[in-house]
Amino acid sequence: MDRIIDWTARVIAAVAVATSVFMTGVILVSVVMRYIVGAPLAFGEELVGLAFAGIVFLMLPYCEYTGQNIRITLLVERYPPALRRVADAVARLLTAFFCLAFAWLSYDFTATSYQWEVRTLVANLIAWPWMAIMPVGMVLTVIVTLWLIRRPLNSSPTAGEIGDLDAMKLDPVESRP
Amino acid sequence: AENEWRMHMVISDTREEAKYVKEFVDEVNERSNGDLEITLYPSASLGIKDVDLIRILPPGNAVQAALIAPGYMARDVPELAYTIAFGSVPTRAKLVELYPLLHEIYGGIYARYDTVLLGFVSNQLSTVEVFCKEPINTLEELRSKKLRVSDKFSVDLWAKLGVSAQIIGQYDLYVAMSTGVVDCAQHLIGMSLDISLHEVAPYAAYITPYNVPPWGIVASKRAFDKLKPETQAMLFEVGEKIGLESAEPFLSGSHNDAISAEAIAAGVKVVEPFSEADQKAYRDAALEIWEAKMRSLGESATANYEKIHAMAH
Amino acid sequence: MIWLVILGGLGVIALTGVPVGIGLGLIGLVILHFLAGGAESLAVTAVWNVFTDATMSSVPAFIVMGELLLYSGLGRRVYSSMEPFFRRYPGGLLHTNIAVSTLFGSVAGSSTATAAAIGSVAYPVLAQKGYPRPAIVGSLAAGGTLGLLIPPSNTLLVYGATQNVSIGKLFVAGILPGILLALMFMGVIAFLASRNKDMALRDTRTVTLRQKLLGLVDVLPLIALFTIVIGSIVFGIATPTESAGVGVLAAILLGVVWGDLTLKLIWKSFVAGAVAFGAIGLVVVGALVLAQAISILGAPQQIITSISHSGLSATSVFFVIVAIYILLGCFFDGLSLLLMTTPLVYPLLTRLGFDPVWLGVMITVLIEIGMITPPVGMNLFVLSAISKNEVSLISASRASLPYFVVMLIAVVLFTTFPQIILFLPNLMSTL
Ligand code: NA
Ligand code: NA
Numbered sequence: 001m002d003r004i005i006d007w008t009a010r011v012i013a014a015v016a017v018a019t020s021v022f023m024t025g026v027i028l029v030s031v032v033m034r035y036i037v038g039a040p041l042a043f044g045e046e047l048v049g050l051a052f053a054g055i056v057f058l059m060l061p062y063c064e065y066t067g068q069n070i071r072i073t074l075l076v077e078r079y080p081p082a083l084r085r086v087a088d089a090v091a092r093l094l095t096a097f098f099c100l101a102f103a104w105l106s107y108d109f110t111a112t113s114y115q116w117e118v119r120t121l122v123a124n125l126i127a128w129p130w131m132a133i134m135p136v137g138m139v140l141t142v143i144v145t146l147w148l149i150r151r152p153l154n155s156s157p158t159a160g161e162i163g164d165l166d167a168m169k170l171d172p173v174e175s176r177p
Numbered sequence: 178a179e180n181e182w183r184m185h186m187v188i189s190d191t192r193e194e195a196k197y198v199k200e201f202v203d204e205v206n207e208r209s210n211g212d213l214e215i216t217l218y219p220s221a222s223l224g225i226k227d228v229d230l231i232r233i234l235p236p237g238n239a240v241q242a243a244l245i246a247p248g249y250m251a252r253d254v255p256e257l258a259y260t261i262a263f264g265s266v267p268t269r270a271k272l273v274e275l276y277p278l279l280h281e282i283y284g285g286i287y288a289r290y291d292t293v294l295l296g297f298v299s300n301q302l303s304t305v306e307v308f309c310k311e312p313i314n315t316l317e318e319l320r321s322k323k324l325r326v327s328d329k330f331s332v333d334l335w336a337k338l339g340v341s342a343q344i345i346g347q348y349d350l351y352v353a354m355s356t357g358v359v360d361c362a363q364h365l366i367g368m369s370l371d372i373s374l375h376e377v378a379p380y381a382a383y384i385t386p387y388n389v390p391p392w393g394i395v396a397s398k399r400a401f402d403k404l405k406p407e408t409q410a411m412l413f414e415v416g417e418k419i420g421l422e423s424a425e426p427f428l429s430g431s432h433n434d435a436i437s438a439e440a441i442a443a444g445v446k447v448v449e450p451f452s453e454a455d456q457k458a459y460r461d462a463a464l465e466i467w468e469a470k471m472r473s474l475g476e477s478a479t480a481n482y483e484k485i486h487a488m489a490h
Numbered sequence: 491m492i493w494l495v496i497l498g499g500l501g502v503i504a505l506t507g508v509p510v511g512i513g514l515g516l517i518g519l520v521i522l523h524f525l526a527g528g529a530e531s532l533a534v535t536a537v538w539n540v541f542t543d544a545t546m547s548s549v550p551a552f553i554v555m556g557e558l559l560l561y562s563g564l565g566r567r568v569y570s571s572m573e574p575f576f577r578r579y580p581g582g583l584l585h586t587n588i589a590v591s592t593l594f595g596s597v598a599g600s601s602t603a604t605a606a607a608i609g610s611v612a613y614p615v616l617a618q619k620g621y622p623r624p625a626i627v628g629s630l631a632a633g634g635t636l637g638l639l640i641p642p643s644n645t646l647l648v649y650g651a652t653q654n655v656s657i658g659k660l661f662v663a664g665i666l667p668g669i670l671l672a673l674m675f676m677g678v679i680a681f682l683a684s685r686n687k688d689m690a691l692r693d694t695r696t697v698t699l700r701q702k703l704l705g706l707v708d709v710l711p712l713i714a715l716f717t718i719v720i721g722s723i724v725f726g727i728a729t730p731t732e733s734a735g736v737g738v739l740a741a742i743l744l745g746v747v748w749g750d751l752t753l754k755l756i757w758k759s760f761v762a763g764a765v766a767f768g769a770i771g772l773v774v775v776g777a778l779v780l781a782q783a784i785s786i787l788g789a790p791q792q793i794i795t796s797i798s799h800s801g802l803s804a805t806s807v808f809f810v811i812v813a814i815y816i817l818l819g820c821f822f823d824g825l826s827l828l829l830m831t832t833p834l835v836y837p838l839l840t841r842l843g844f845d846p847v848w849l850g851v852m853i854t855v856l857i858e859i860g861m862i863t864p865p866v867g868m869n870l871f872v873l874s875a876i877s878k879n880e881v882s883l884i885s886a887s888r889a890s891l892p893y894f895v896v897m898l899i900a901v902v903l904f905t906t907f908p909q910i911i912l913f914l915p916n917l918m919s920t921l
Contacts (some may be wrong), residue, residue: 017757017764020550027551027735031728034358038323039341042332045731049542055550056541056775059768068769069509070874072865074884076507091508098512101519102533102775109534112232113253121251122329122344131538153507183788189652189833216788220652220833224785224826229535239522239529239786346543349729351650351657352599352642357726373650373657 005147009065012140016058023051043123050120050130057137061144064095067153088153095145103138110135178206178214180403182241182396187227187249190219193301193432194392197423198244201296201394204415212408215242228252230395235291237397244298245393247283251328256478257286259470261390262330264463266489269303272388273424275488282481283393291398296416297391299427302367304437306381308374309361310354312448314382316340316455325350325362330466335363337462347372354378366445367436375444383450385459391420492789495521496780496821500865510865510883514776521783529786536782537775540825548603549770551734553876554763555741556610559712561755562745568712569615571705574697580683584621584629585676587612591633592672595640597720599647599730601824601861605634605869607737609876610766611712617880622688627881628889631869632675635858635897638824640668642730645854648828653836655846659915663851666910671855671900678892711744769875774823777866781826790818794834804842805905811835812856812901819860823868827857851911852904859897862890 030044041047063069076087110131112118118127184202188195202215223240225233227249233240251258260282266272276297284294313319316338324342326332335342342363345353353359354377364374366381394416401409426432441447450456471482499517503510515533522530540546559565569583576582591608598604609630616626638645641661650657718740722728728736745751784790797810818827832853840846861869864887874886881889904910 013761013764013768016768017760020554020764020767021760023547024551024554024735024738027732028739031722031732031736034323034343035727037341040343042329042344045344045346046542048547052547052550053538053541055764056768056771059764060772063765063768063772064509066765068765068875068879069511070769070773070871070879070883071507071509072504072884073507073882075504087506091506094502094506094508094516095512098516098519101530102515105531106534106538108531109232109538116253118253119255122332127252134534134538191654191837218788218791220829222785222791222830222833223788224536224782224830225532226535226539228539232535233529233532236529236531238527239532345729348644348647348651349731351647352723353726353729356723358729371651371654373655376656376658 001147005065005144008140009062009144012058012137013062016055016062019051019054019058023048023055026051043120043125046120046122046125050125054130054133057133060099060137061140064141065144065148071153085152088151089149091153092145092149096142096149099138099141099145103135103142106131106134106138178209178211180213180400180408182213182215182400183223183239184215184217184242184244185221185223185225185230185240186217186219186244187221187246188219188244190217193426193436194244194298194423195219197298197419198394200422201298201415201419204418205412208411208415209408212405213412231290231292234395234397235399237399240397241400242295242394242396245395246300247390247393254286254290255470256474256481257283259330259467259474259478260286260481261388261485262463262467262470263305263334263387263389264385264460265467265485266388267386267460269386269388269428269430271489273299273428275485276391276420276424278484278488279390282484283390287393287395288398293396293398293401295394295396295412296418297393297420297423299391299420299423300387300389301423301427301432302365302436303387303427303430303433304366304383305385305387306364306366306369307361307384307451308364308369308378308445309380309382310378312380312382312446313361314448314451316451316458319361322360323358325353325359327363330470331363333466334459334462337465338458350374351377366440366447367433369445370436370440370443375440375446379444379446380448381440381445382448385456385463391423394419492521492525492784492787495525503865509772510871511772511774511776514773514865515779516776518776518779518781518783521780522786526783526786532782532786533779536778540774540778546602546774548598548600548731548734549606549872550763550767551738552603552607553610553766553872554760555607555715555734555737556876557759557762558738558741558745558751558756559611559715560614561759562741562749562751564708564711564741564745564749565611565615566618567708567749569612569619571708573619574702574705577697579680581676581679582621582683583616583619584625584679584683587616587626587629588633588636588672588675588679591630591636592640592668593716594720595637595668597642597723597730597733598637599642599644601634601636601638601858602868602872603730603734604637605630605861605872606876607734608633609873610763613873613876617877622686623877623881624885624889625682625686625688627870627873627877627886628891628893629675629679630873631862631867631886631890632678632893632897633672634869634872635861636668636672636675638854638858638861639664639671639851641665643854645824645828645857646850648825649832649850649853652829652832653846653850655850659847659918660850662918663847663911663915664854666914667851667855667900667904670910671897674896674900675893678896682892711748715740715744766872766875766878769879770871773866773871774868777821777823778826780866781822781830784821785826785830790814790830791834794831794838798838804844807842808839808844808905811839815853815856816859816863819856820863821866822860823866824857824860827860828853845908845912847915848904848908848911852901855897855901855904859894859901862894863887 503513
């Protein structure tokens with residue numbers, strides 16, 4: 001199960017990174033199109049917006065898994081170990097609760113769009129698959145945080161490198177130069 | 178009061194149309210005998226976006242009423258947005274003649290989403306201009322320029338006329354124009370002062386009437402159903418009265434004239450309008466795009482298109 | 491009641507160490523559910539609208555641009571070669587953060603984009619050079635705010651467009667206060683460094699002028715990069731948002747030609763950018779949910795209406811408004827705050843005789859202050875994420891405190907001497 005969680009967090013994150021590469025590409029093509037033919041991709045900005053939302057929600061499970069979220073640790077750092085464990089578990093539960101609630105609400109938002117056959121304004125893309133990234137990212141985050149509930153927040157297992165799918169072992173992210 | 182409503186409105190309370198909305202709210206509050214108290218939140222100060230209104234209104238819990246421009250509903254209810262499109266009605270008088278039919282059509286669509294159309298407020302702006310850095314008033318000249326528009330409908334429309342247009346947001350326009358990302362912009366002279374367009378593109382040439390549907394005063398059906406029958410009847414009555422009142426200055430163009438004069442005083446340089454032929458080419462293109470769009474939206478939209486087209490042309 | 495819920499929620503965030511974004515989002519959901527009649531579905535629409543409208547989309551690209559400079563080794567070389575020029579001043583290279591932010595702010599219209607662009611380049615290098623990490627983040631967070639004041643500015647654009655004030659005049663009005671604030675920030679750095687040896691990092695080795703000038707060759711790639719990014723905007727090739735994408739491409743080309751960039755390192759740059767951005771994204775989700783919850787209750791409108799009926803003098807009203815902006819700035823991101831408050835504050839203050847152009851610049855300064863105050867301080871989030879949490883949100887806000895104080899002094903200064911803001915725009919209208 002550890003391996004499945006690890007693998008999922010990394011694969012989803014890799015999709016997010018690929019999306020950000022794609023997003024940069026769309027911007028560049030749009031700029032070039034404007035420069036050469038005076039007309040950028042009409043749907044460029046819309047696609048960038050969708051990709052932007054996608055990146056955030058696809059990165060959430062990985063950020064939770066690797067403990068990279070922004071937190072205020074001023075007080076908890078000074079707790080005795082037993083209390084610290086309780087605080088960390090409570091924090092995980094709160095995280096799971098929020099993500100579950102947001103997953104439910106965003107699922108509803110997505111389902112309504114599916115039912116109404118909502119399309120994006122410029123490119124006329126079907127909207128719900130993009131919206132569905134919200135509940136999917138949130139549900140995966142719930143699974144990750146509940147799985148890690150007994151582990152301290154500050155020593156989360158560090159997933160292997162994103163995109164390096166062969167490296168299934170739990171080795172730390174290479175240090176920055 | 179027995180029922181307390183929050184009403185969302187995206188425009189600020191200094192906009193001409195807001196006067197009529199405030200009048201509606203004041204009269205309803207006064208005449209409801211304690212059954213209903215509406216609080217108006219201008220400038221979108223409730224923090225919600227028009228595009229979501231058709232999702233937010235039905236539960237009736239947070240926001241019970243709103244001033245809605247059908248054009249903003251394109252994502253969730255394209256039929257609302259395109260029932261009347263840019264250029265699809267030739268004159269202001271024709272548009273006002275269509276109001277009863279429009280009330281029926283829009284009311285029917287809103288009803289599908291558990292909302293009630295109480296009345297109209299006419300848009301007070303009535304002309305669309307092309308703003309450029311240099312005096313330009315022919316399609317021929319525009320073909321070698323980079324033109325900014327605000328939506329896909331206009332991109333398609335200008336494409337038919339051989340002009341490549343690009344979508345740039347309202348807030349990016351000033352910088353885009355001053356750095357030369359675009360040379361021209363399709364914009365209303367009545368709203369050009371808001372974004373200081375004259376500072377970067379002072380020359381304005383008239384191209385087409387701004388015949389968009391009136392704003393709708395729309396309520397949540399669930400909240401509406403809680404009102405006494407006499408309050409409900411009164412809401413429609415006040416709604417109709419405001420609709421008629423606001424249609425008058427729209428018809429005469431008095432507000433549009435006044436605000437154009439203000440714009441000219443501030444530095445907008447009005448050049449000769451586009452030629453009759455160019456204006457007609459624009460309207461023909463608009464009609465084509467409008468028809469295609471409405472037909473693509475299914476049976477009910479197609480039927481509405483045919484009704485409106487028959488009456489308007 | 492609502493403020494009680496917020497205070498309690500902040501307590502939970504501090505006591506449990508729950509991610510800030512989760513904590514803020516939970517407060518928002520509680521308010522939406524219990525105080526707004528079960529309107530929690532607004533949480534989703536608020537987030538979806540902001541995420542998809544492309545206003546923030548340059549942030550991830552600028553972070554990637556910084557990572558590319560880092561992985562290619564260009565970033566380090568640039569700062570090494572600039573160091574000899576700054577070694578004699580207390581605070582050393584920290585001053586470059588302000589200078590480069592000012593320069594970058596003259597093309598970018600956003601505070602967070604400026605903090606992301608400069609922060610992701612400067613932070614890793616300066617950290618490696620031994621500058622105290624919180625001090626680096628403090629200077630970057632403050633420097634980033636200059637992106638809003640120095641034209642172009644998204645805040646002034648939106649203010650001008652919604653209140654019908656000349657955008658040209660507003661832009662011109664931002665120049666002097668922007669430069670003045672930049673100088674005041676440098677003063678803060680010099681002051682702090684004179685009292686803290688760790689920050690001073692003075693180097694006594696002698697470097698000849700020849701060595702200095704030769705070293706400058708390493709600055710060329712960075713100059714080239716900023717020329718390309720800035721040039722793409724100035725020459726109308728790209729919008730400010732798109733310029734971030736141009737910057738990424740330019741950084742890749744420069745990194746491959748001049749640095750050690752490989753395909754693998756390019757991928758890693760995108761990974762690092764996405765991780766930092768995911769962390770920022772979660773906080774933004776929470777902040778947006780909370781902002782939506784507060785505004786759906788009409789809370790800001792109520793506060794400002796009660797002030798307008800209070801019968802206070804014009805100056806007192808203004809300083810009460812300042813206090814409200816600082817308070818609300820703790821909980822709202824800049825754009826939400828601006829859209830929510832200006833329609834209420836503008837008529838109130840202009841009726842009392844305050845100049846509309848002056849007011850626009852003042853509101854911009856107040857919104858800048860909100861960028862560096864916790865718990866919702868966008869620049870703090872961005873930089874904390876860029877530092878990979880080496881600098882926590884708390885120590886980032888503590889390090890920003892001196893700049894916060896200086897900005898408050900600036901508010902008083904600009905109120906006492908409105909000419910600082912109005913001199914240039916008035917000159918413009920007399921010409
Ligand atoms: Na700027
Ligand atoms: Na803040």
